[in-house]
Amino acid sequence: MIPELGFLFLILGFSISTFYIIFNTYHFYRFHNFLISSEVVYLFFAAVLVSFICLELSFILDDFSVLYVANNSNENLPTYFKFAALWGGHEGSMLLYLLFLSLWILVFFLNSKSNFAIYFLFIIFSLFSGFVIFTSNPFERLLPFPPEGGLDLNPLLQDFAFTIHPPTLYLGYTALTLPFAIALARCIDKGYTNWAHDLRNWSVLAWSFLTLGIALGSWWAYYELGWGGWWFWDPVENSSLIPWLIATALIHSAIATSKRNIFSNWTVLLSIGAILSSYIGLFLVRSGIVTSVHTFALDPERGLILLFIIIAVLLLSLGVFSRTKIQDNTNSNYSLLSKEFFFLINNVLLIILALAILFGTIYPIIYEIFSGGKDISVGKPYFDSVTVPIAFILAMFQGFGILTSWSSSSQMNKATISFYFLGIILLSGLLSFIFKNYISFAILLTYLMMGAIFIGLIIYSFLQYQQTKKIKSLNISMLLSHFGIATMILGIGLVSSLQSQKELIAFKDEPFQLGKYSILFESESKNNSKNFISDEVNFRVNDNQDKFNLMAEKRYYPVSKSVMTEAAIKPSIKEDLYISIGDKVENGWVVKAQVKPFIRLIWLGALIMGIGGMFGILSRKFL
Secondary structure (H helix, E strand, O other), X not given: OHHHHHHHHHHHHHHHHHHHHHHHHHHHHHHOOOOOOHHHHHHHHHHHHHHHHHXXXXXXXXXXXXXXXXXXXXXXXXXXXHHHHHHOOHHHHHHHHHHHHHHHHHHHHHHXXXXXXXXXXXXXXXXXXXXXXXXOOOOOEOOOOOOOOOOOOOHHHOOHHHHHHHHHHHHHHHHOHHHHHHHHHHHHOOOOOOHHHHHHHHHHXXXXXXXXXXXXXXXXXXXXXXXXXXXXXOHHHHHHHHHHHHHHHHHHHHHHHHHHOOOHHHHHHHHHHHHHHHHHHHHHHHOOOOOOOOOOOOOHHHHHHHHHHHHHHHHHHHHHHHHOOOOOOOOOOOOOOOHHHHHHHHHHHHHHHHHHHHHHHHHHHHXXXXXXXXXXXXXXXXXXXXXXXXXXXXXXXXXHHHOOOOOOOOOOOHHHHHHHHHHHHHHHHHHHHHOHHHOOHHHHXXXXXXXXHXXXXXXXXXXXXXXXXXXXXXXXXXXXXXXXXXXXXXHHHHHHHHOEEEEEEEEOOOOEEEOOEEEEEEEEEEEEOOOOEEEEEEEEEEOOOOEEEEEEEEEEEOOOOEEEEEOEEEOOOOEEEXXXXXXXXXXXXXXXXXXXXXXXXXXXXXXXXXXXXXXXXXXXXXX
16 A cells, blocks of 8 residues: 555656646746746645655565565665665666655745746656656556565665765755756746856755765775775766766856856856756666666666657757847956956866766767677776876866956966965975875876865965955855865875785785785684675784784675675775785685775865865855
């Protein structure tokens, strides 16, 4: 009864949104405006929420007569993971997507007066809820003989980070719908004068969740997959990075539009590009067109329907955009050392970077289609060679651009410029001296990139405080976000250049050396947990100052017949010691030990960026 109730409420949510679209389309052609009532929005959100709760109850109650529950849960699965198992597969994750989309519609309704934007939000919801109802029903029954016990949740997903990574990422993806709807609303409603301000705020919200979601995914892959990397240039990883890059460009463009009434049409196009790029990510994950640990479904028919939705949203967007071009401020002139110009450069570089990553991601797909099924891979060498030069130029322009002012170069006197470049040289020199044993060209590039942003932030803060004598005058959100980027750049550069590893067969009581660490395979044991059996290998580590034990695992999940590696990690800000085990051999184990200097700075930087974005929203009393 609970699954049927959930499906009925999902249909109710779809019906409300569809009826709203039909009614207001007619009303617009008659009276040139849209109508909405709070009761409709509340009922709509409540219907989707109840549907979501019903599916959660099906998991908690082990209702294996529901096909989706039977495929993604097990009676021995801990309750915590039963709750998160809802988004462990295609159908449930799409229901989570719909829940967050309906949540943002409600929040937007409570904070905005644009009925035009709500109209477009309901169109998006109807498209995706129709997709779920007709092709991806999570409430489908498995009768008359449901399986006993369930087939279990993918062991890769039986981890704490999985419970928060997809929801955080989906909050970002669905929030991108808001600037998209605002942009289209402005194309129709000339009276929506505050559109750029609203669009900027909602873009920052989406960007913050995307930042945290991507970082959580990177952290999860680092310790859960057993390979010790933080980014693999996987097609699905890339499909989350591309919307983030476009959203970053969108924020800067929207700031220029709200402050100076320029780049208006470009801001609209970026809003469309951001949401379409997120839909391309959905298509890659759910069509079966790429293979990845992140993919959910292998169903080409569903992929075709998603492709139809993408095309429909594209045609709708271009149709609305072509209807009315937004007039920019024709009297706005700016110099080459103005904030407007640096925002323009920022946008161009970010879009070039997004397109380069998109090309590398889809090129193997295109090649396979036109080569008669031949395979080709585009990996780390391509992405590093393309992204690093663009990222370097971006960082240098970013630090300098922070110091500029609107319209003119009034703030950029010779002393400011001199202090800026002198500061970069001194900071790079100081870091080179501190890490004098690790000098390389890549490290120097890292110091220059980080230094450009960090010195720019210091000089900006000093100049702002000097003018106003008030800490409140500082843009804390901007400072935190850019400081987070500088921290992340430093972490990426250091770990990429300084990491070391050793792969060998470790025999009991025979130590091996990796840098300052003496590592000894001390003992092994078996452990039977509720839903898996593990081989536990204990290592004794001596780093000349301290002695400690690390335990790596090889887990076997009987229900799904899967084997997983659980790495042993000794974390610190300075470096991680990372040990993973492979196959068991006679009297020993295949072991891979790695030292990852300053890798935690990557996720610390992302956390600071996310906090910076959230602070900016809350400080404006936005929500």
